[in-house]
Amino acid sequence: MTDLRRVGISPDFWYPVALSREVPKGETRAAAFAGERLALYRGAQGAVYALEDRCAHRQVPLSMGVVEGETLRCCYHAWAYRGNGRICQIPYLPKGGERPPRGVRAYPVREAYGLVFVFPGEPEKAAATPLPDLPEFASPRHRTMTFSRAVHCHYSFMHENLLDMNHQFLHRGVIGRIQPKLLGYDAGPQSVEARYLFTSGKGKKDFGAGLLSAKGPRGSKGSDVITIRTEYPYQTLRLAPTNTELPAFSLWAAYVPEDAEQRVTRAYGLLMIAKPPVPGALPLAWPFIRRFTERVFAQDRTAVEAEQRAWDEQGEDRNHEVFPLILDLRDVLRGNGAPLPS
Amino acid sequence: MTDLRRVGISPDFWYPVALSREVPKGETRAAAFAGERLALYRGAQGAVYALEDRCAHRQVPLSMGVVEGETLRCCYHAWAYRGNGRICQIPYLPKGGERPPRGVRAYPVREAYGLVFVFPGEPEKAAATPLPDLPEFASPRHRTMTFSRAVHCHYSFMHENLLDMNHQFLHRGVIGRIQPKLLGYDAGPQSVEARYLFTSGKGKKDFGAGLLSAKGPRGSKGSDVITIRTEYPYQTLRLAPTNTELPAFSLWAAYVPEDAEQRVTRAYGLLMIAKPPVPGALPLAWPFIRRFTERVFAQDRTAVEAEQRAWDEQGEDRNHEVFPLILDLRDVLRGNGAPLPS
Amino acid sequence: MTDLRRVGISPDFWYPVALSREVPKGETRAAAFAGERLALYRGAQGAVYALEDRCAHRQVPLSMGVVEGETLRCCYHAWAYRGNGRICQIPYLPKGGERPPRGVRAYPVREAYGLVFVFPGEPEKAAATPLPDLPEFASPRHRTMTFSRAVHCHYSFMHENLLDMNHQFLHRGVIGRIQPKLLGYDAGPQSVEARYLFTSGKGKKDFGAGLLSAKGPRGSKGSDVITIRTEYPYQTLRLAPTNTELPAFSLWAAYVPEDAEQRVTRAYGLLMIAKPPVPGALPLAWPFIRRFTERVFAQDRTAVEAEQRAWDEQGEDRNHEVFPLILDLRDVLRGNGAPLPS
Structure with a gap:
């Protein structure tokens, strides 16, 4: 079986390569x-x-x-x-x-959602290949926070990181101790979708985290359902809060390899947050949400870049994955990918 | 004959990999x-x-x-x-x-002398393999200065550097011109021991050097006998001064390869200095001795790292060694080493 | 046909390797x-x-x-x-x-023109191989500005850069828009010589540029004839101004590979400027001429280093050269070069 870290991303999709304002x-x-x-x-x-x-x-x-x-x-x-x-x-x-x-x-080239997309695959396929559909981006009830950052790892580590929510231990210093529970998941040839129940535990928590999670900024208890989906080659995360004073949000992400070996990835993210009923509350919360997401992302980056370094040193994938949906995700990424130029 | 710089160190010994306080x-x-x-x-x-x-x-x-x-x-x-x-x-x-x-x-793992030792070889050999025996470390009549530094060269260059005292020209700016005279040496399958007579010559000298050598801090003349021994894989240096107002000292050193190619070495050193009769004299001299040894070590590092760079560029050992005891030392390092993973 | 960027420079010439004052x-x-x-x-x-x-x-x-x-x-x-x-x-x-x-x-070794030359080829050829002849260097009517800079590219890119004056677009911010016209060229087995007519166009211009070009420091119009010659392995550029209030100058350049792969070149330049009739005018202009040449050189460096990076990535020369004299130049550099050690 081909080493997943040697599988190139399929070029026959639209990939962001810059922010429009760049x-x-x-x-x-x-x-x-x-x-x-x-x-x-x-x-x-x-x-x-x-x-x-x-x-x-x-x-x-x-x-x-x-x-x-x-x-x-x-x-x-x-x-x-x-x-x-x-x-x-x-x-x-x-x-x-x-x-x-x-x-x-x-x-x-196409522009949408504040991003410049290119189609690096066979040009005749471009017209028939849709851009991702993000109705919330243009909705007046949402506001979008945009991310673009280089991460030194194969894109597959990014998919695995987000889809396996058992890694919340990594974020214990930012979001407190959380015990995610897998409610269920579905896998198909192009997609894997997992649903988790998040229940807040003990531990100090970033203020911004409260603004985006079930416990709420005032510390009220609760639990969230989080749905994460890899729909090749993109990934989304949706939160539907049970605590109605909190905003629902969804994240759309694309992981774009930059180098020929595909060990450097630019991660583009659009975090679309529903505006809360109180006018002005979201702009006020904005810098805290930004700071919180930056902190979480920095921790994820540390982990996935450590994974890539291990792969580089070991020369092959020695992971012992035990989580069934991650095994299915790997099949999706392997099955839809393209050979790397040797 | 195998290129000495391609010989791995034997893993079947105890090697320091950290200071205990780290x-x-x-x-x-x-x-x-x-x-x-x-x-x-x-x-x-x-x-x-x-x-x-x-x-x-x-x-x-x-x-x-x-x-x-x-x-x-x-x-x-x-x-x-x-x-x-x-x-x-x-x-x-x-x-x-x-x-x-x-x-x-x-x-x-074992801890001793303020160092954490591990046994990287076959675990069943660990119990029967002794730690180095350093009775002076615990003696109330000695005080120990500890060193730990990365040097970008194969460990063999470190052994050769210390054992060939004809390199004192390198330290002329720190310890003055010294003409070391080889009194004699012994070589066996695991060890080489050389005895030198050091007589101070002209040239400016670091103040700390006076504290550790025959000339003495007050500039009185004299000569030292220095005994250097590679007892695979460790190395020691002992000074027995002829001038009785000076402290005797001994240095124990281990050179621990860090990378797989064994071109980066961490040098651990324990410099055990006999306390002089005057109470408080050694603490007073301590920072000067530290500075002196740092300066000497910095010069040695310059030389051995230049040797490694030459080897890297030439792709092989082109040394023309003329000093018989160094030829014997090479046989000891070659004969007790282990093949590098290819 | 051998890739020009894999052709080593011939060692059987005198090459500067340092300034005398170094x-x-x-x-x-x-x-x-x-x-x-x-x-x-x-x-x-x-x-x-x-x-x-x-x-x-x-x-x-x-x-x-x-x-x-x-x-x-x-x-x-x-x-x-x-x-x-x-x-x-x-x-x-x-x-x-x-x-x-x-x-x-x-x-x-020979010293001349403020440079230390060595002969890296077969020593017996050294005596019969002349140093470059630069009578203007010692002439009381000229003053020489000396350059020495490392450039990260194969020496051939330097020759091509200077000989193809159609690259003046690169310098538009420093010397204004110039339309060079090729008047003619000659090529032989060891040399290519091209003559261009430079007519100043629009665009802002560095003050130092005016001191070295036909337009003159006071903005008077005119045109220059510039003669560039690669005489293996050296290169020269001569300006004979039509505007008589301007100094004529000539540049002698040698491009000396530093590394074994010959992808890093040290460029030595001697810019010999005729002293203008007004005494003291040239010393006054000196810092402006220095600044102007530094700016032009920095732009050239950007271009030639980008060429080398492209070659490194592509692994071969994919240039589509359309300028006949550059094709002849390539034959000269290829025909007089030496194989690189493989």
Whole structure:
């Protein structure tokens, strides 16, 4: 059986590679998908383009270039490209030289949810492949907190981390002792969904944690049902609180490999929080929620990066997984993935 | 003949891997022996345990875990281990998963001389293998200065450095010009012992050097007999001064490879100094002796790390050694060593 | 056809490896040519010597050693070398050891133009191989600005950068928009020479640029003829201004590989500027010219290092060069080069 950490992510989906605000009009930005370097740029009319980040002439990154209207000019010898990757000008084209190349690869691009998505797979599949559907993002009853962070591990560790809620011990200093109980789970060829009951135990708790959990900011007791779902290649987490004074929220996450070996992942997250009845309460709570989620994420990162380092040293996956739904998750990630270039 | 820098140290000895005070009660500490990662922890009753530093579940370092009584709990999913490496609890053990592993490797541990020793070799040999015998350590007539430092070279360079006293030119700025004279040496299958006569020459000298050498702090002349012995795998240096106002001292050193290629060594040293007749003189001299030894060690480190870098670049040992006792030392280190994992 | 970036530079030429002032009397300096480490030292009588930078005894760098008269003593066990590389003293030479080695390799050395040149190729070719001839360096009508900087790329990228003046777009922020026009070029087995006409266009311009270009510091218009020549292995650039109030200048450059893979190059440059009629004008302009050339060089470095990174990632040269004289230049560099050690 193939080592899961050697399974590449399938390129035939839409992956975020930048936040929209990271690509202002008339500017470029370097991005990457699984070792493919991308030059993003936003033309004068507002559209974002994604080209292979190598000038066809001398391989210098096009992301070091200059946007002129809807075209991108390489910084070195000023060759100009259209958004479809075709070369439209070589300022000094000489006679007697070699025939110039036609251009570079261009990637389908879409913007949604404040993110720039590219389709790194077979371009003809792009149109038929839907973007993730996140109705809460645009809903006036929700507000969204956006995350983007590099994590030094294979994307599969991220999926396993979130889906196996028995790792709450890791967060004991932030959310207190929690005993998650698995209520049930479903697995299919593209997805695994698990439902947990969270009951707060003892232990000190981050203030922001109270704002996002069953116990509530005022310490009232309760329990939450949390539903986590990997729907290849994305992952979601939903909280439906039993304590009605608390906001429901959902998290959408995509884990995008940056390097060719897929051991560095950029995690994009959209945390969509239902606005509570009291106006102004959510903006007030916002910085606390941000701080809480940053602390939790920092602990998760420590664990998954330690897993990757162990894999790097051992040269293979020596995990002894005992949790059935994680075994099913691994099958989903293995079955939908793509071979890594050897 | 095998390249000496490719000979691993024999694991069938007791090696220090931490200072005792680096492992307080209820805490963990990561250590390493020749690429094997160790999780040290001290239980509630004061004993130190040494486990393989990988949780059997997902290979996360157990040294990131939490001590509970005499057990160690992994930080991630809270699996708990006994000091013998056996798993004693998986808090959420599910039905239908894979059978959990029994545990991880545990290493024999002993504490002595303020050091935590482990036995990385075949465990059944541990009981019959003695710790080094250092009667001066506990003697009321001596006081011990302890050293622990990483040096980026193979352990053999450390042995050769100390045993070949012709390298005093390296320390000319600290101890002045010294012309060491080899009085004689003995070599056996496990040991080489050399006796040198040190006569001080010209040149400026560190104040601390005077406190530890024949010339004496007041500049009186004299000569020292220094005896250096590699008794595999340890090394000692003894000074018996001819000038009776000076303290005799002895140094015990162990060179412990940290990485699998054994190109990073942690040097542990115990410098046991005889208390002089005047009460309070040794505490007064203490910081100067510390500074002097640090300066000498820094110079030695520069040299042996340069040797390792040359080896790394040349890919083999190109030394032209002309000093017979060093040739014998190499035979001892080669003959008692172990093959490196390829 | 061999990948140009895998072609080593020919060792059978004189290459600068240090500035003369970097090797004061009685001191040593580490240098390198294509992975060969050199210990330079200047003896008491003023001559510079270049030895292999490894003591024959234990391979410690001789550049860490001590100059004594015309000899160099290793810092570790004090073996002493003559400038011809022969060992002249081992202070403690024991009986019964291995026969000591005779010495280390010495390189022919010459000093000129404020640079220390060595001849890394076959020593018997050194005498018949001339140093570059730079009459302007000693001329009272010129003053020379000297450059020495490490650039992380193969030397061939440096030649291509300077010879293909269509890269002026890279410098648009410093020298304004310039449209260079190729007037003609000649290529031979050891050389390529190109002549360009530079006409200033729009765009902001560094003040120092005006001091070195046709437009002049006062903004008067004009055009320059620039002649660039690769005469293996060196490169020169000459400006003969049409605007007579401007100084003519010439640049001589050598690109010296430092590492064995020849992906790090030290660029040495001598910018020889004709003194203008007004006395004191050139000293006044000096810091501006220095700043301008530093800015231009920093931009070139960005481009050539990006090229090298692309090559490293792609593992081969994927350039699509369309400029005929660069294709000829590549033939010159390939035809005169040497195989890299595999």
